[in-house]
Amino acid sequence: MEVKKILILFSLSFISAISNEIDENLKSFPADFEFGTSTASYQIEGAWNEGGKGWSMWDYVARARPEAIRDGSNADIACNSYHLYKRDIEMLKELGVDNYRLSIAWPRILPYGRPDYVNPEGIAYYNAVIDELLANGITPFVTMYHWDLPQNLNEQGGWITDEIVDWFGDYARVLYQHFGDRVKNWLTLNEPYVHCFFGYGRGSHAPLRTSPGVEFYECGRNILLANARAYHIYDEEFRAAQGGKVGLVISMEWVLPLTDSDDDVQGALDYAAYHIDHYMHPIFSEEGNFPQIVIDRVAEASANQGLNASRLRPFAQEQIDYMKGTADFLGLNHYSSKYVYRNSSVEGRYDVPSVEDDIHVVTYQPPSWPSHGFIYEYAPGLYNLLMYLKDQYNNPVVYITENGFSSDTGLVDDGRVQYMRNYMRSVVDAVADGANVKGYFAWSLMDNFEWSFGYTLRFGMYQVDMDDPDRTRTPRKSALVYKEILRSRVIDYSYDPDPYAALPDAAVAYYAPVMLNLIVLLFNLLM
Numbered sequence: 001m002e003v004k005k006i007l008i009l010f011s012l013s014f015i016s017a018i019s020n021e022i023d024e025n026l027k028s029f030p031a032d033f034e035f036g037t038s039t040a041s042y043q044i045e046g047a048w049n050e051g052g053k054g055w056s057m058w059d060y061v062a063r064a065r066p067e068a069i070r071d072g073s074n075a076d077i078a079c080n081s082y083h084l085y086k087r088d089i090e091m092l093k094e095l096g097v098d099n100y101r102l103s104i105a106w107p108r109i110l111p112y113g114r115p116d117y118v119n120p121e122g123i124a125y126y127n128a129v130i131d132e133l134l135a136n137g138i139t140p141f142v143t144m145y146h147w148d149l150p151q152n153l154n155e156q157g158g159w160i161t162d163e164i165v166d167w168f169g170d171y172a173r174v175l176y177q178h179f180g181d182r183v184k185n186w187l188t189l190n191e192p193y194v195h196c197f198f199g200y201g202r203g204s205h206a207p208l209r210t211s212p213g214v215e216f217y218e219c220g221r222n223i224l225l226a227n228a229r230a231y232h233i234y235d236e237e238f239r240a241a242q243g244g245k246v247g248l249v250i251s252m253e254w255v256l257p258l259t260d261s262d263d264d265v266q267g268a269l270d271y272a273a274y275h276i277d278h279y280m281h282p283i284f285s286e287e288g289n290f291p292q293i294v295i296d297r298v299a300e301a302s303a304n305q306g307l308n309a310s311r312l313r314p315f316a317q318e319q320i321d322y323m324k325g326t327a328d329f330l331g332l333n334h335y336s337s338k339y340v341y342r343n344s345s346v347e348g349r350y351d352v353p354s355v356e357d358d359i360h361v362v363t364y365q366p367p368s369w370p371s372h373g374f375i376y377e378y379a380p381g382l383y384n385l386l387m388y389l390k391d392q393y394n395n396p397v398v399y400i401t402e403n404g405f406s407s408d409t410g411l412v413d414d415g416r417v418q419y420m421r422n423y424m425r426s427v428v429d430a431v432a433d434g435a436n437v438k439g440y441f442a443w444s445l446m447d448n449f450e451w452s453f454g455y456t457l458r459f460g461m462y463q464v465d466m467d468d469p470d471r472t473r474t475p476r477k478s479a480l481v482y483k484e485i486l487r488s489r490v491i492d493y494s495y496d497p498d499p500y501a502a503l504p505d506a507a508v509a510y511y512a513p514v515m516l517n518l519i520v521l522l523f524n525l526l527m
């Protein structure tokens, strides 16, 4: 097993080097490949206290701990998609997508988290969005939970209490009942690692808890069980009548050993075990359960720390069986890769106990990789990751549910254009080499509230003017490039559209800054 993994790790870089030499003009997507874009409820909807919605734990953080957000902002209004969803869907039409991945705000449906009261205005809002999508020929992919937990449930323990498995299952049932006649592609939960690490480990996301060695693991455990509960409820109560599919979204980085030393190679395998296999293995492997290497390492570290039990609470056999196979497809979020190394500079570097200390490597992203914010571009990482999943997990059906690059404001986003082309080329290569990738969703349709970064990082193919009460959306260069890829199904590196020329008032937008400078110049001359 370990030897096989090492061989895979090395051979993959070689394969991707070869496939990059294929004539670029031959790089086209299969005819049935599906394209889309993604958003999430808290990041775009606004209307935080309208339409009968309850508080989410992010609404609570925005009020109680605004300093947790870099620019002191919040998502009370965000893109105002609660009121502007028709414009969002018009943009999806402009791009020509097949699919749209949106999320449902749990506290908009169940203001107090539990199904004893279902909010009719919340149901009506998502009915309107889903119906408008379908009327425009766009297939909804619906995430049930993208981090906006009802605050009431957070106060009762949130993701670190075992009861949340019941709470989540009951919520999922409400969604199937109300929307399952039209929604056929469900994603239960978004990014267990990121949610548990930043929410319960590092305290930079709601609910701002800092227990990277204990609660981080409890959260991941409960998310896996909650996913399984929602999956089984669909199987037992809805699948026969509704005939849809249920998957989940797991975020993964690709990892490379900095050198070919045994320590660095083992470090890379360990990093992959904690970041990738920790969530993949219980669901997508034949044997189920957490990866053995993670079980053993956390148990050993816990014993060394004088604890009487492993900080990674073991699953019972019936739980292992219950989780196996509980995804009809994988939603893969992928942004960046990392190098890792393991030498004495790891010692004393991390909190004890913590998942970083358990993994025991130092990570490194070279300055030669183009970067913006926390995203580093290394497109071969996506190819290698897709081949790893194919080889390790019996080639599961994959939708890439997020991939994208941040930028500043402005319409000429060449960094994002380059990133998007290179990563999409990796997808074409992986599909050509047998990876079962059915679709790609760009993150994101438009600029939105980027969690602890507030509005300081922009991930949109459409720029959103956050100072404008109308939250005007304007296509960037990347939107025009994406649209052309979807139309032609070819990644044409020579296509170089002008986002200003595409505007209705192109001349004004283009010449206005020039005119303004002239006026200022004249004014200065006259004074």
Ligand SMILES: *[C@@H]1O[C@H](CO)[C@@H](O)[C@H](O)[C@H]1NC(C)=O
Binding pocket: 308, 309
């Ligand atoms: C382990 O320690 C904890 C806290 O110190 C205690 O509550 C628990 O009962 C102990 N468990 C066992 C199996 O001894």
Ligand SMILES: *[C@@H]1O[C@H](CO)[C@@H](O)[C@H](O)[C@H]1NC(C)=O
Binding pocket: 258, 341, 342, 343, 344, 345
């Ligand atoms: C560990 O490896 C890194 C990367 O090669 C190197 O920069 C660092 O100096 C090494 N640390 C020690 C203590 O050897």
